[in-house]
Amino acid sequence: MELIHYLILSMLLFLVGAVGFIIKKNIISVFLCLELMLNAVNLSFIAFSRHLNQVHGQIFVFFVMVVAAAEAAVGLAITIVLYRNRNTLNVDDADTMKW
């Protein structure tokens, strides 16, 4: 398969994730869409890594995964604290910092 096929698939996955990020109400769903976008970017990293025959892409994916793990842990902790304090998981209700 050519590089472009993987890039198109990666683009579509990213697009689905981005659309979900906008329309989802539940903060956990928003997180899931975020993971989807990170995953799409990882796919294009790996596709380029094979296309250029270099390890750098794979190492970047490794770092992206580490950051995603840290981000998921911290984000979910914030979600739990939000639920304790506000008793809601709706992103539209957590708008104190908006004003």
Place this chain on the structure above:
Amino acid sequence: METIFFYLFGGIALLAAINVVAQKKVFYSAISLIICLCAVAALYLLLESPFIAAVQIIVYAGAIMVLFLFVIMLLDPFSAAILQDKKKYLPYLAAILGGMALALFYPLLKSYNPALTPRNPDAIGGGTASLQQLGQALFSEYLVPFEVTSILILIAIIGVVVLAKRQPQK
């Protein structure tokens, strides 16, 4: 053969991704995302990156998604207050933005010429990166970032404990 597997696993990944967005209940969204991550791991195997595929299954589909499922089951994501729509225009906005992004990619795809970006034939050992080459690059060229990630994870652990142990303010 590669073409069949690419379309098979690519299709599974895309359908599962759409299901993540389309699903109303967040628990099913998470299960669907696990399927998507596993299909993408299969694509990593097709792209000759078995180590990343294994890490994807173990860390992503294993550890991170289990964390998500724990939190989903701990909280109450099916309550009516969460599913209530407050901004009705958001799906239309998302459709417009998605269509615009697709329209942006169309000229890019039309002008694509594979002859301009040939596959690099001479590289590390003439083939794709083996696990040994990956490890050597990680512990020589990328040693400092690798050590920094351990500090990042330490910060994340401390942050999570501090956040989750805090008592609700009365």
